[in-house]
Amino acid sequence: MFDENWRTAAHSYALALHPQSLTLLDEVGLASELIPQGRKITQVALYDGERREHVVKLDRAGGRYPFVLVLPQSAFETALEERLEARKVKVHWNHRVHEIRPAADSVTLLLARLQKETRGYPIAHTEWVVGKEYPLQCSFVIGADGYNSFTRRSLDLGYADLGGRLLLSVFEFETPAELPDEVRVVLNPENTNVLWPMADGRCRWSFQLAADHADALTLRRLHSLLETRAPWFKPLPDELHWSSVVQFEHRLAERFGKGRVWLAGDAAHLTDPVGAQSMNAGLIEAHTLARSLFEVARDGASDDILDDYGIDRSREWKRLLGLGATLPASESATPWVNERRHRILASLPATGGELDGLLGQLGLKLAG
Ligand SMILES: Cc1cc2nc3c(=O)[nH]c(=O)nc-3n(C[C@H](O)[C@H](O)[C@H](O)COP(=O)(O)OP(=O)(O)OC[C@H]3O[C@@H](n4cnc5c(N)ncnc54)[C@H](O)[C@@H]3O)c2cc1C
Known part of the structure; x- marks a missing residue:
């Protein structure tokens, strides 16, 4: 396995593992290892502003894992890498695929190994440069x-x-609120907003922004979004753990x-x-x-x-x-x-x- 990055994801990013994913992870004994690290979510509540419109139960289909597991992508990727290592499969970080040459009975990859190079004095700056290139037949x-x-x-x-871009402000923070084991999706006429409870008393709120809107990722802005779009969410947080603005395309x-x-x-x-x-x-x-x-x-x-x-x-x-x-x-x-x-x-x-x-x-x- 080759990856041009130098390590696994450093943040939550995608934070939910579906029941079907847990079943797949069970094949390599990972589900039981991951479940204690995450939070089980058993239903989706659909809101319109303050009105609770519908609840969708995740446990109706039965199965071994009748829930979604909320687990930061960073924790998930680290566990995957450890499991690969235990099975003697090495992830070659800092390796970029430069060229792919398919043939009838094999494929040749041209790989570039990246290494850090520091230049400049008195202000040094470091960048990744190609250290060595080599072919690999697969x-x-x-x-x-x-x-x-x-x-x-x-x-x-x-x-x-396919159109339909979604620009989101994402905030993670600790909350003393006793959140039930449900994800709340607020489908207002003009925007979509989502609350995911997480493990360790944290939660993630995502708020849809108007297209090309440059939003501040401050505590003050979070308070104003909560007050206008989810006034039922109390108390307002007093510290942010992580925030980001991300655009999603179809x-x-x-x-x-x-x-x-x-x-x-x-x-x-x-x-x-x-x-x-x-x-x-x-x-x-x-x-x-x-x-x-x-x-x-x-x-x-x-x-x-x-x-x-x-x-x-x-x-x-x-x-x-x-x-x-x-x-x-x-x-x-x-x-x-x-x-x-x-x-x-x-x-x-x-x-x-x-x-x-x-x-x-x-x-x-x-x-x-
Ligand atoms: C801030 C943020 C928040 C997100 N939130 C959510 C969320 O709430 N829910 C959700 O479902 N999804 C979310 N996502 C998206 C989610 O992270 C992706 O769907 C998921 O990571 C896709 O996994 P992947 O393995 O297909 O691709 P990636 O995770 O993008 O991995 C691709 C890998 O390929 C490597 N690579 C690329 N080119 C080369 C090359 N030439 N040679 C070698 N290696 C290469 C990269 O280094 C990278 O590690 C979020 C993403 C971001 C950035």
């Missing part, structure tokens, strides 16, 4: 290299911007790869962060690809299973991104739900069949 390549994926660009695959790669080079995660899709669908779907993709590659390389299975992977994932993401009439208004849903059905779709912490079950509780049915 049977297959999985590009899980994020939204600006070099792998996707090397394959010359389009990454259409994008889908033209395809999920071809031949011996395949994509997983943000390299192939982007969506709103509210339901943490992108990272969790990425885990499913990495799992499916790893299993399929194993079957092709070890058991001599037909390459068709890789093409099937691409077809399945494109179909699922077209559903998730509401492309075409995939979420028609429903007679059994309330007018409030129907009006917000596309926003609700991206706000529920699930994908695939689990998402269908959650939408069903609101009388919605995802086609496709």
